Amino acid sequence: MKKLLTLSVISATLISPSVIAANEVNVYSYRQPFLVKPMFDEFTKETGIKVNVKFAKKGLAEKMKQEGKYSPADVVLATDISLLTELVNKDLVQPLNSNIIKSNVPAQYRDSSDEWFALTVRTRSVYSSRDRLGKLGSDFNYSDLAKPEYKGKICTRSGKHPYNISLVSSIIAHQGEAAAKAWLEGVKTNLARKPQGNDRAQVKAIKEGLCDVSLGNSYYLGKMLNDEKQKAWADAVYINFPNQNSTGTHVNISGMVMAKYSPNHDNAKKLMEFLTDSKAQKMYAEVNYEYPVKPGVQRSELVQSWGEFKADTIPLEEIAKYHSTAVKLLDEVKFDL
Structure with a gap:
């Protein structure tokens, strides 16, 4: 002692x-x-x-x-x-x-x-399969995840994890409650499996062919690339920064x-x-x-290699106001069930 x-x-x-x-x-x-x-x-x-x-x-x-x-x-x-x-x-x-x-x-x-x-600061990015989907273009938006073309292709952790609640809160702040609920319903329809695991587990699922895209914080890519057991997962995906032509990445x-x-x-x-x-x-x-x-x-040199991106400029203080509303919407659409 x-x-x-x-x-x-x-x-x-x-x-x-x-x-x-x-x-x-x-x-x-x-x-x-x-x-x-x-x-x-x-x-x-x-x-x-x-x-x-x-x-x-x-x-x-x-x-x-x-x-x-x-x-x-x-x-x-x-x-x-x-x-x-x-x-x-x-x-x-x-x-x-x-x-x-x-x-x-x-x-x-x-x-x-x-x-x-x-x-x-960390981005709420979208990871995409290098082999099956490739790098997503600068015109890719979070809203695209609710489109029919992504049916059965999305993996994510629980919608009620704080990282996802914050993303949903930002959508409410920009587009309103109704639009956010419609987006959640679309994403739920497109899930390849029930929400589970952490952000790294979603990238692992992409590597294993269970899905083609996932939501994940940016720094997890660096962690996986520097982990002997997880490097293969990271090598299987691209990191993407959505909403570059509109509001900016959350x-x-x-x-x-x-x-x-x-x-x-x-x-x-x-x-x-x-x-x-x-x-x-x-x-x-x-x-x-x-x-x-x-x-x-x-x-860091590794983070720099991911390229520049435009960040959402709405104050996080404003986004935080919609936390309880985001949780309510996630419950209403039964996102995790």
Whole structure:
């Protein structure tokens, strides 16, 4: 235990009030250790501020609610806009006014009330079979997935996964509820199998000939290409960026908030500003094959090879408003059944 406590990142134990000190900052993280630990180590090296971390796959909002004003959390890292808005809606965050963060994070990727901020961007792309379908043209749209020509050719994970809920929410924001419901009905009709698995499992299904196209986040392609067992799956598909001639490809984010009862406010602000600046942004881009949120930061060589794309410019704050409506529509069309 003594050896563990010498580390700048403590991942296996809960943060307790005893570790709160003037030269520390406490992070609750949905992001995995391999991704954030290098950045925290660099932050500690530059500032002398120790970073303590509690990692979890789910339940951090509930934990913070239970802890109340005695919560040791200073910063929360989330993997998706829905998790960020959950923290806001449960009154677990406080606004942070930082000119540094505002200059690093474009307005569409941060909350207008300064309650959450993006750290990375990823596209909700469409993967297509190299052998049976080929690269989809620049005129390809999400709406095409509902056309009869794709009947029996689509694979996807659960419609109620946050990544797909966000995509449906964006369609509602652009086209309205009726159009989004019609699209969901068309896509459901075209599914090759019942929604299941994760984004990588859909690419595997394409490799195995079960379907020809799938929905998936962009960074999974990088992960698969660098996995000995999954590289063959990735080699079997092209990544495509829909809606290039219209609204642009839907993007989601990972992001951060400052906890409502942050006991180390100044250190938390320093860490949040560091995470949006060039050094940390480049580390994010290299390690997890995501797009840096700060403009001008170089993408990883692999991500750069996928080419340029036009991103949807509608603010994610606006898209997040339709989360509950998207879930309602998914239930109405029985998408996952």
